[in-house]
Amino acid sequence: MLEWLSRLFGATEQSKDKAKERLRLVLVQDRAILSPGLLDALKEEMINVLSKYMEIDEQGLEVNLDSSDDSVALVANIPVRKVKRKL
Amino acid sequence: MGKSIVVTSGKGGVGKTTTAANIGTGLAQIGRRVCLVDADIGLRNLDVVMGLENRIVYDLIDVVEGHCRVRSALIKDKRLDNLFLLPAAQTREKDAVNPEQMKVLMEELKKEFDYVLVDCPAGIEQGFKNAVAGADVAIIVTTPEVSAVRDADRIVGLLEASELYEPHLIINRIRPDMIRKGDMMTTDDIIDILAIKLLGIVPDDESIIISTNRGEPAVLDKKSLSGQAFRNIVRRLEGASVPFLPLEETSMVKRILRLFGRS
Numbered sequence: 075m076l077e078w079l080s081r082l083f084g085a086t087e088q089s090k091d092k093a094k095e096r097l098r099l100v101l102v103q104d105r106a107i108l109s110p111g112l113l114d115a116l117k118e119e120m121i122n123v124l125s126k127y128m129e130i131d132e133q134g135l136e137v138n139l140d141s142s143d144d145s146v147a148l149v150a151n152i153p154v155r156k157v158k159r160k161l
Numbered sequence: 162m163g164k165s166i167v168v169t170s171g172k173g174g175v176g177k178t179t180t181a182a183n184i185g186t187g188l189a190q191i192g193r194r195v196c197l198v199d200a201d202i203g204l205r206n207l208d209v210v211m212g213l214e215n216r217i218v219y220d221l222i223d224v225v226e227g228h229c230r231v232r233s234a235l236i237k238d239k240r241l242d243n244l245f246l247l248p249a250a251q252t253r254e255k256d257a258v259n260p261e262q263m264k265v266l267m268e269e270l271k272k273e274f275d276y277v278l279v280d281c282p283a284g285i286e287q288g289f290k291n292a293v294a295g296a297d298v299a300i301i302v303t304t305p306e307v308s309a310v311r312d313a314d315r316i317v318g319l320l321e322a323s324e325l326y327e328p329h330l331i332i333n334r335i336r337p338d339m340i341r342k343g344d345m346m347t348t349d350d351i352i353d354i355l356a357i358k359l360l361g362i363v364p365d366d367e368s369i370i371i372s373t374n375r376g377e378p379a380v381l382d383k384k385s386l387s388g389q390a391f392r393n394i395v396r397r398l399e400g401a402s403v404p405f406l407p408l409e410e411t412s413m414v415k416r417i418l419r420l421f422g423r424s
Contacts, residue, residue, distance in 0.1 A: 088343030093307050094350050100307075101314050101354065109322070 106139045106146040129155040165267045165277040167296035171312030173283030175304045176333040181280040182210045186378040187395035189244035193275040198247045200292035201282040205249035212376020222250035225262040255287045260294030267295030299328040305346040329360035336365045337408045347409055361394035363387050364408050
């Protein structure tokens with residue numbers, strides 16, 4: 075009876091809502107995994123574009139997808155050697 | 162030219178083999194020429210679920226290695242003349258066959274059959290890659306559990322990488338009593354998360370265990386509720402619009418009305 079009453083007033087969280095919430099969060103992270111092939115292709119294209127404007131240290135280039143609770147960010151660390159004066 | 166369908170899930174134990182057996186048998190029951198292919202090399206089970214384990218002579222590996230013709234490896238079903246099984250090899254490993262060979266095999270089978278149904282092994286490695294090679298359509302089987310739904314989502318991504326788009330979803334082992342109490346994710350919850358097309362919902366049903374014990378797919382049992390669920394799935398695959406079984410009705414009145422076809 076008590077359980078029924080507390081359900082009626084929404085006091086207890088239904089376990090399926092918990093399941094759905096946890097799934098949502100874990101899938102944000104799962105879906106943010108780039109395959110190694112794609113990541114390499116991305117790096118290469120970034121180097122090509124950036125090289126038009128600056129000299130970059132290709133060996134020190136780091137590109138990763140960072141996921142925190144419910145968002146994903148592309149984080150790139152690109153050491154610059156020299157900036158070009160003109161195109 | 163027939164259509165090839167792979168039944169996959171990522172996670173093991175969600176009912177892939179049972180689903181493949183029932184859909185295949187259901188399609189054969191309405192007159193289609195069907196070939197079931199067990200792609201789970203080393204852990205074959207489709208033969209026992211179909212009750213055909215005593216008739217195996219050759220297997221899938223014998224065919225791709227050229228030891229026999231496809232025709233001589235196919236086992237005819239006990240009940241239906243237009244239903245055949247190509248069993249997996251039990252004593253070999255998953256890398257005994259490659260995706261290219263599977264593609265060739267699928268093309269050959271599609272010439273002879275209206276439907277070629279491939280039972281995919283659990284996991285996402287070589288066995289998965291073999292099973293999806295040469296498939297025109299994918300059916301993903303999941304259950305209303307966090308782990309199974311998560312794996313299903315991974316599979317959606319991997320299928321896309323293999324250029325298999327718009328997979329169909331079957332949610333298996335639904336327990337209406339738990340849904341009513343809010344202790345099981347509903348069909349809507351799962352569709353909301355996976356964002357793929359729903360092909361069918363199947364209740365958690367004792368008759369599945371009984372029919373598997375006997376080696377008789379439940380779809381043949383007119384009285385079985387899960388059998389009804391599979392017959393509905395078969396009709397949807399054939400293009401018919403069939404309402405989903407009312408497994409999730411929360412109000413008793415609605416359920417009773419549905420039972421009498423009033424709603």
